[in-house]
Amino acid sequence: MPPMNPGTKYAPYEPVNLPNRQWPSKVQRTAPIWTSVDLRDGNQALINPMSQQQKLRFFQLLVHVGFKEIEVAFPSSSDTDFGFVRTIIEQKMIPDDVWIQVLTPAREELIRRTFESVKGAKNVIMHMYNATSPLFRNVVFGNSQEQTIDLAVQHTKLVTKLMDEYSKPENGGTNFRYEYSPETYTQTELDFAVRLCEQVRVAYGKASSTNKIIFNLPATVEIGPPNHYADQIEYFCNNITKREEITVSLHPHNDRGCAVAAAEMGLLAGGDRIEGCLLGNGERTGNVDIVTLALNQFCQGIQPGPLDLSDIQSVVDVVSNCNDIPVHPRHPYAGELVFTAFSGSHQDAIKKGFHAQAQRKEKGDHVWSIPYLPIDPADLGATYEAVIRVNSQSGKGGVAYLVAQSLGLDLPRRMQVAFYQVIQEVADRTGREMTTDDITRAFTQTYHVPSLALGKNEGSMVLKSFRITDDAPPGLNGDAAAANGGTETPRYVRFNGVVARNGKPHDIEGRGNGPLSALLDALDAAFGISANVREYSEHVIDRPGVFAPAAPGATKTKAQAAAYVELVDASPKAVAEAQSATTNGGGAVRQEGWWGVGIDVDITASTLKAVLSAACNLESKTAVEIATKAVEQK
Numbered sequence: 001m002p003p004m005n006p007g008t009k010y011a012p013y014e015p016v017n018l019p020n021r022q023w024p025s026k027v028q029r030t031a032p033i034w035t036s037v038d039l040r041d042g043n044q045a046l047i048n049p050m051s052q053q054q055k056l057r058f059f060q061l062l063v064h065v066g067f068k069e070i071e072v073a074f075p076s077s078s079d080t081d082f083g084f085v086r087t088i089i090e091q092k093m094i095p096d097d098v099w100i101q102v103l104t105p106a107r108e109e110l111i112r113r114t115f116e117s118v119k120g121a122k123n124v125i126m127h128m129y130n131a132t133s134p135l136f137r138n139v140v141f142g143n144s145q146e147q148t149i150d151l152a153v154q155h156t157k158l159v160t161k162l163m164d165e166y167s168k169p170e171n172g173g174t175n176f177r178y179e180y181s182p183e184t185y186t187q188t189e190l191d192f193a194v195r196l197c198e199q200v201r202v203a204y205g206k207a208s209s210t211n212k213i214i215f216n217l218p219a220t221v222e223i224g225p226p227n228h229y230a231d232q233i234e235y236f237c238n239n240i241t242k243r244e245e246i247t248v249s250l251h252p253h254n255d256r257g258c259a260v261a262a263a264e265m266g267l268l269a270g271g272d273r274i275e276g277c278l279l280g281n282g283e284r285t286g287n288v289d290i291v292t293l294a295l296n297q298f299c300q301g302i303q304p305g306p307l308d309l310s311d312i313q314s315v316v317d318v319v320s321n322c323n324d325i326p327v328h329p330r331h332p333y334a335g336e337l338v339f340t341a342f343s344g345s346h347q348d349a350i351k352k353g354f355h356a357q358a359q360r361k362e363k364g365d366h367v368w369s370i371p372y373l374p375i376d377p378a379d380l381g382a383t384y385e386a387v388i389r390v391n392s393q394s395g396k397g398g399v400a401y402l403v404a405q406s407l408g409l410d411l412p413r414r415m416q417v418a419f420y421q422v423i424q425e426v427a428d429r430t431g432r433e434m435t436t437d438d439i440t441r442a443f444t445q446t447y448h449v450p451s452l453a454l455g456k457n458e459g460s461m462v463l464k465s466f467r468i469t470d471d472a473p474p475g476l477n478g479d480a481a482a483a484n485g486g487t488e489t490p491r492y493v494r495f496n497g498v499v500a501r502n503g504k505p506h507d508i509e510g511r512g513n514g515p516l517s518a519l520l521d522a523l524d525a526a527f528g529i530s531a532n533v534r535e536y537s538e539h540v541i542d543r544p545g546v547f548a549p550a551a552p553g554a555t556k557t558k559a560q561a562a563a564y565v566e567l568v569d570a571s572p573k574a575v576a577e578a579q580s581a582t583t584n585g586g587g588a589v590r591q592e593g594w595w596g597v598g599i600d601v602d603i604t605a606s607t608l609k610a611v612l613s614a615a616c617n618l619e620s621k622t623a624v625e626i627a628t629k630a631v632e633q634k
């Protein structure tokens, strides 16, 4: 069968003749009026429309989020909808500054029923619609253009009359505004739609600059690209008279997946107001998603009016529960995975971005600028925990970021590589994502860092006590330093200490030009562990985390220091092997290094502990096994 030719089946949209269009060079600087239609358009699209209880819960969320206009029902459709409107009015659940909106078709009995439903409410937007496109005129109503205008005009006059009645104090004293929707606006001839709205405005007779009539221009079905919608809105704004008495409202649906873009371009084209649903529920592919729209504005530095989405998880919970539709994990801003980077290069950039941002902040620059994160997750109530997650696609940057976040440790770059290799191996062996908890446990166990929170693994050699004393041949240390200006002099020290080896205490002793080399000398003498230091660094732990509270025995006021040491095996056997590998390989072969970490309030003690931690790993060469066990034993 030959492939179907869509050109014979589907008609393209009709471009708008708008040679001097202005909207493409405009920039949005203010928030529109936001109107939620979750409880009407969203509700009518559900497999099971919401119960009274669910509608109440949803309504409370909408009020809490800050909506001042809420389409609460299609009251003539069912007892549930009618009853819901009565409940929120009679139980005084509508804040004084909130306008409820109710939708009715242009049918007399349904309009009357709709007015009955809102009796006694303080502020009501009465919303009437009829479809206006040729397809609907011909197929659904069998109406000409003039008959369609007549339908809208006659029923608008009825609306005006009923508004007069229901606004009398004895009938409830309601304040009314009128909204009219030429349903299927985007498929209607534009000049006809404008002519129709002009006549509706005249029939309404109450529009003024302080009581604007709302013309809601729906993309009932999204049939063209977003620039087409914008052209249609700009055309309407240019051609309707008394623009100052009109609120132009946008009501995009998402059939082509472009509702957010259509709304944004429609605002540039002159729209004042948006009707949409939280997280994009609604007929077929949904109404425009107000969460996305509002947060798109927020991260352009625009306060999205009264809307407060700083607790996005509550929004997700209520919306998905009431609609009984889950939120996609990649839904903009709200999905579970939208702040998460698994891949190594993204993690590396994010980690560097956070570091640079902290430095800029110290200089008073607070502007958010982090690679791959268009918005600060904290602004939506999300934790940074979600930002970086580690699996087999992750790199050293991500692992180091999690260690820094959970333990407050800034690993030296080459140690990041070493620990990353351990974690990669563990991820491959276990075949699953490494959680922050997994990585934290693996780290503390691999480097033998005892922690109150994470239990003990002190390794096979534990420092119990120590003393460092000057041990210079006569004339060196202080004397020689004084003699040559106090700068270049080697300083000889003696280490005396007790190290428990596999639980058994040993008095050990050594000499060197500093505490670190003196301890290495002692380890060689006592246990035959011969090693050289390749890298050493230290820092104060100044971030909240597992090690921020003082360790047992530490004074509360003194911060802990972290020391990192990399040792290489200096035994004659290892040195000979390295030499022969270099000779046979034709180039310098870098010997494997073994890292250790020490944490203590005393900087010398943290250094000595780091040496012992590295020495344990050098001796046992089982870092990956230890880490795997730590993860699996959880």
Ligand SMILES: CC(=O)SCCNC(=O)CCNC(=O)[C@H](O)C(C)(C)COP(=O)(O)OP(=O)(O)OC[C@H]1O[C@@H](n2cnc3c(N)ncnc32)[C@H](O)[C@@H]1OP(=O)(O)O
Pocket (backbone or CB within 6 Å): 041, 044, 074, 076, 077, 078, 104, 105, 106, 107, 110, 129, 130, 131, 140, 141, 183, 220, 283
């Ligand atoms: C794009 C939108 O979202 S529009 C909103 C749509 N939402 C809903 O329809 C949800 C609630 N609706 C309902 O509960 C029902 O449809 C009701 C109660 C409004 C009406 O029910 P029914 O009287 O059984 O009519 P039904 O739903 O079949 O509507 C079709 C009739 O209404 C007419 N009609 C449709 N839209 C309109 C309108 N906007 N104004 C006037 N008449 C209309 C049709 O021409 C048709 O008339 P006919 O029976 O003489 O041929």
Ligand SMILES: CC(C)C(=O)C(=O)O
Pocket (backbone or CB within 6 Å): 041, 103, 129, 181, 183, 184, 216, 218, 219, 220, 221, 251, 253
């Ligand atoms: C009732 C109207 C505004 C509507 O929901 C639509 O056209 O999509």
Ligand SMILES: [Mg+2]
Pocket (backbone or CB within 6 Å): 041, 218, 220, 251, 253, 283, 287
């Ligand atoms: Mg709609």
